[in-house]
Amino acid sequence: MTHNKRAIGVLLESGEELLASQVFSSIGLPETMAKISEATLEPRVGKMTFLESLFVFDQKPIYATDATILFYNNSNKYSYTQAQNYFDERSAVICLPDNYEPHVSTGEGMVRVTYMANFDQWKTLSREDYLAKKESVAQSALALTKKLIPKLDAKLLYTDVFSPTTIEKYTWHFKGTVYGSIDKTRDGRTPIDNLFIIGTDQGFLGIVGAMLSGISMANLHGLMEQK
Ligand SMILES: Cc1cc2nc3c(=O)[nH]c(=O)nc-3n(C[C@H](O)[C@H](O)[C@H](O)COP(=O)(O)OP(=O)(O)OC[C@H]3O[C@@H](n4cnc5c(N)ncnc54)[C@H](O)[C@@H]3O)c2cc1C
Structure with missing residues (x-):
């Protein structure tokens, strides 16, 4: 007021x-x-938004790698920009939060994969296409995880993916911007x-x-x- x-x-x-x-x-x-x-x-309004895939495995990943975070980039020049096609598979951040406690080796383990994304494209998807697109993101992220951590062969218990529209829904930031x-x-x-x-x-x-x-x-x- x-x-x-x-x-x-x-x-x-x-x-x-x-x-x-x-x-x-x-x-x-x-x-x-x-x-x-x-x-x-x-x-x-900013343009940088992300989507993240979360994988819960039946084991903590410490047996496969002691990394806590991996920065992945497959092109000569790293491109920090809005994704052109829903999400950008050329780079990613892979987090293994359990590995901050390497002495705790029992229990479920989590891997999180972050891609840069495009809010406008995600926003216009129908519900059906949205769910299908999220599934393709999860597949991409899981394949990348297995590529980067080849020793990881734990059983996958649960998968979730959130998108730029999820960020918009919970933070109310226009266009799901992560950094405002x-x-x-x-x-x-x-x-x-x-x-x-x-x-x-x-x-x-x-x-x-x-x-x-x-x-x-x-x-x-x-x-x-x-x-
Ligand atoms: C997916 C994601 C991952 C992130 N990862 C990290 C990380 O690993 N490390 C890190 O340091 N930062 C991370 N960030 C960034 C970090 O979360 C933000 O920088 C931080 O939360 C910003 O705080 P804030 O108080 O400015 O805004 P917010 O945390 O966005 O808080 C704004 C609040 O205002 C509320 N709100 C909005 N409109 C209204 C309204 N009209 N009436 C009442 N309430 C309203 C929203 O619901 C929200 O609770 C991440 C952000 C996202 C989205």
Whole structure:
């Protein structure tokens, strides 16, 4: 809620109004601006989104490799860009989180494979095609896992794949962007007085970055001013 380009509070879906002298928004810069009728800023939505395949095996993978993470690239020049065809098989990140505890060798093991993806293409798929496409991603990721970790011959118990639209569904970030907008607001300020951005679109990336951002912006714009 704004008045004369000044934040005055937050309107909940229930209709309840929470009045506040300062508002800190962690939903993203474009997403925040889209909620404000007085906003003049139109931040660009990012393009980088991913899909991940998760495989649960009946054994931990430590017997096959002690790697915790593998960075795969099969072209001469690594291409960090939006995928052209749903997902980009030319490169991947393979995570083996169980291997951070190599002394724990019993129990189920997990392998996660991340590919760069294309939100718009995934968004337009019918439900049937979406499920089929996810299946082809899982097959690709499993084949890559077996290629990179040839000794892995554990029984596959469970497979799941999430797509850019899954990210959009749970984070509400436009186009399922993992690192938010291309436009960051380094000091947290927005064209609306007393409305500050925290989290990815303030500029500190990742989980630790998001936490650091909230603390930094609260100190800069809130707590210090109250002293
Ligand atoms: C698939 C994936 C894998 C990742 N892997 C890693 C990793 O390994 N390491 C790492 O450091 N980072 C990783 N990241 C990035 C990391 O998750 C983000 O950088 C971080 O979560 C950003 O925090 P945030 O608080 O800015 O936003 P978010 O964590 O996106 O939080 C925004 C919150 O706002 C809520 N929201 C949105 N709109 C509204 C609304 N209108 N009303 C109420 N609530 C709303 C959303 O539901 C969400 O809970 C990953 C991200 C994704 C998507």
